[in-house]
Amino acid sequence: MAGIDIEGLATVYPNGVRAVDGLDLHVADGEFFALLGPSGCGKTTLLRTIAGLEAATEGTVRIDSADVTRLEPGKRGVAMVFQDYALFPHMNVSENITYPLKVRRVAPATRSGVATRTAGELSLQGLLERKPAQLSGGQQQRVALARAIASEGKVLLLDEPLSNLDARLRLEARTFLKKLQRDLGITTVFVTHDQAEALALADRIAVMDSGKLRQLGSPREVFARPSNTFVANFIGSTPMNLLPGKVTSESDISVVSVPGGSLPAATVSVPADAEVTVGIRPEYLTVASGDISGPALRGGVVVAENLGTQSLVTVDCDGTLVGVTVPEEAEPSPGSAVVLTAPATRVLLYDRESGELLARQPAPVA
Amino acid sequence: MTSASAPVRGRTPARDVAGLGVGRAFGFVAPAFLLIGAFLIFPALWTIYIGITNYRLTGVEAVSPSIVGLSNYTKALNDALFHNALWLTMVFVLGSAIIGQNVLGFTLAWIMRRTRPAVRRTVEAFVLLAWILPSTVVAYLWVAFFDRDGGTLNGLLGTQGTAWLIDYPMACLVVFNTWRGTAFSMMLYSSALQAVPPSQLESARMVGASGWQTLRDVVFPHIRGHVLTNTLLISLWTANDFSPFLLTKGGPNHESETVPVYIYNVALQGGELGYSSAISFLLLIANLLVSLVYLRLLRRRS
């Protein structure tokens, strides 16, 4: 049962920067957990503090219920794969994989057995005698993973595991990584700045900014209901539309007026006349056909960008640009007037000042 | 259970990558710095002290030197031989480093860019060999080359009987040091020239610039920093070079006695340790000034 418990954790650098700033986090046993955020948000520092490579200034880190805050990295039962893989250039693959065992003075015979078995699990057979420089990027990554697995840590830490691979390999490696984690069932924390990677791999995601946690949730939650405008901006390959709005009618379904018209919002607690920021994902907007009686946005198409099976259409609604994704066959021609609608459950209201999601909105119907 | 956000107490893991810790790091640094302190810093500082005494190699003052204040320095001000040494050092630096090595080194780097690899490797091999051979060997090669009776130079020029090292000692030293040190300038300029974007050289050729115009308008602005670095470094090395001693011992009649040779002759031939220390200190100050100028310029560039 190797969960990770983090309480009140802060890591302050000698220059006074609070890279991790009072964080509470629980990673469950066997969970695949992502630390996501822009560069400089403290996610790598958090990972390195869990590993013990950075010293915690305040708070505690527990692994498998044991307080490891003051332990040396090697005594915490963690295994780590570095962004550059950190394969020792003078050792061959077999020696690299079994270096953690050599450190513990495991007999050479046992070591070579582990090397063969682990290499088999990661399809590295036949490469055991090669030096790291003779391997491809994907192979190097698997050797680094094999070495981490061979060290038999209770927790696996991955720093930007896919960033050193080229785009084509990255998808392949992503699938491989997810399957490997499922098969091993090892508690895994990984750091990434790529929201698509986090959404694809993780069971749960912690979105970080300036050393603080901004949202914690499953990929579905984080994507569909960002709890503040920072997360809303950060998640999604096409950014969420954030429009200035004003609540006009308050009931089970509020109506918010926004540039170009109005939108329905399934919220109960926002008083009429409140100034809000309205968030709606381009994927949840639809181009309506025929007459629309309810709340809707009206505008002219500025430009349409082909995304493959879909198109991202930019609509000018009273001077504010709104993005909407449509199926490629339904792409409106530039200059044409369109009407946009959205289901009330997908329209999110944020406090204009703090940017926080206005609470007690019912969960969207899946 | 510790309360949240309580400061972490007790020994935390070392912050550095190998878990060395500051204590052991000091232990790692200590032996090197003890040696540097004992054999470099201490002598440099001690020069100041010896320089204000009348310490001698032999005699009464060798046993009990007394402090004579700044009289060694006032002596240097009026010492015609010291002035001579300063002048010769300037000639030596200007002739062999600033002009000789710089110009020849750059010329080699420039013309070797487009020669065939075989030719380039051959020429570079000789230039480098002149640089890596031990200084006593090199000095002896040139003593033989300049020799009055059987020397190669006299054989080539048909001037048997000309004692080059006695008749023209400074000219010989300038030629010798140019020969000896050009390799450094050549390599530095070669790597500097590689950093000049070929597209700019081609643009210059497209608009019909002559070779000289290309050098002045395209190449030089790129390597200005390198010229400065190179000139300061080779000047510093040349001013402190002791190999003139190996060729002429400062002679004849002090005609090639540069400052380092003068210091040696005053200290170990004349036995005046106090006075020679005062001159050493002046040389140290001169070195320091040149180095500070260099570091200042380096910082401004980076």
Added chain:
Amino acid sequence: MRPDFVVRRIGFYVLICAITLFFAVPMLWIASAPFDASPGLGVHWPDWTLENFRKTLEHPYAMHSMVNSLLICVTTAVAVTAFAALASYALSRVRIPGRDALLYGLLLLSSVVTGTAAMVPIFVMMFQLGLIDSRFGVALVMTGGLLPAAIFILKDFVDAVPKSYEESARVFGASTGQILRDVVLPVARPGLATIMVWAFVNSWGNFLVPFLLIRSIEKQPGAVLMQTLTDEGGSVNLQVLPVFSLLFSIPVVVLYLLVNSRYGFRFHGGIKS
């Protein structure tokens, strides 16, 4: 072909030939005189013989001075490499208080305090320590003089080694000793080899320090013995000197070629300062 082009090509090759001759001619002597039955100071086609080599091997001090040189330079090279390696590693990886000032000071020191500027106090100091006429004393002084530059070059090298190597070994539970032995040392080996060769070559050619500190001829290293033989003159020495020059140059050239071919020439202000 246009005539001005031809003239320029010819001029170009004349220039190259002139420069090559300037560098080559003084060296011809060391290639011919050792094998000449009647060696002189001028260059001429040798009257082939190996007699000079026999004379040199029989010379009472020649081969002995080579051993002295070897003794001094190996001691210096090993000491410089070991101490510079320890210091540069700690300076590169640990935030020692005052590190930047220390490095800046080192950089200044290495170019300011030269052998010639410090020869008097070094002589006086070694004199009072009773280390005059000691080969060990010579090695100590050379080590102190070469260390600042060596630390600088090596620190550059260590700075370029990714820290993740050590961090990853540390996460796997390796002790500091194991990290240094299993990871740092093998990764830094090319840098260490370069520094060792650099220190060896520098001390091999150093004339001033042993010239100041060594008095007796049987302790003189090769660099000083050559000067002694030159000053003595005489026909015996004229037979010995060319051979000795040749033999004395070989280690330096071989080491240079070795480093050049194995690691490529790195422009750390040159392998020789």
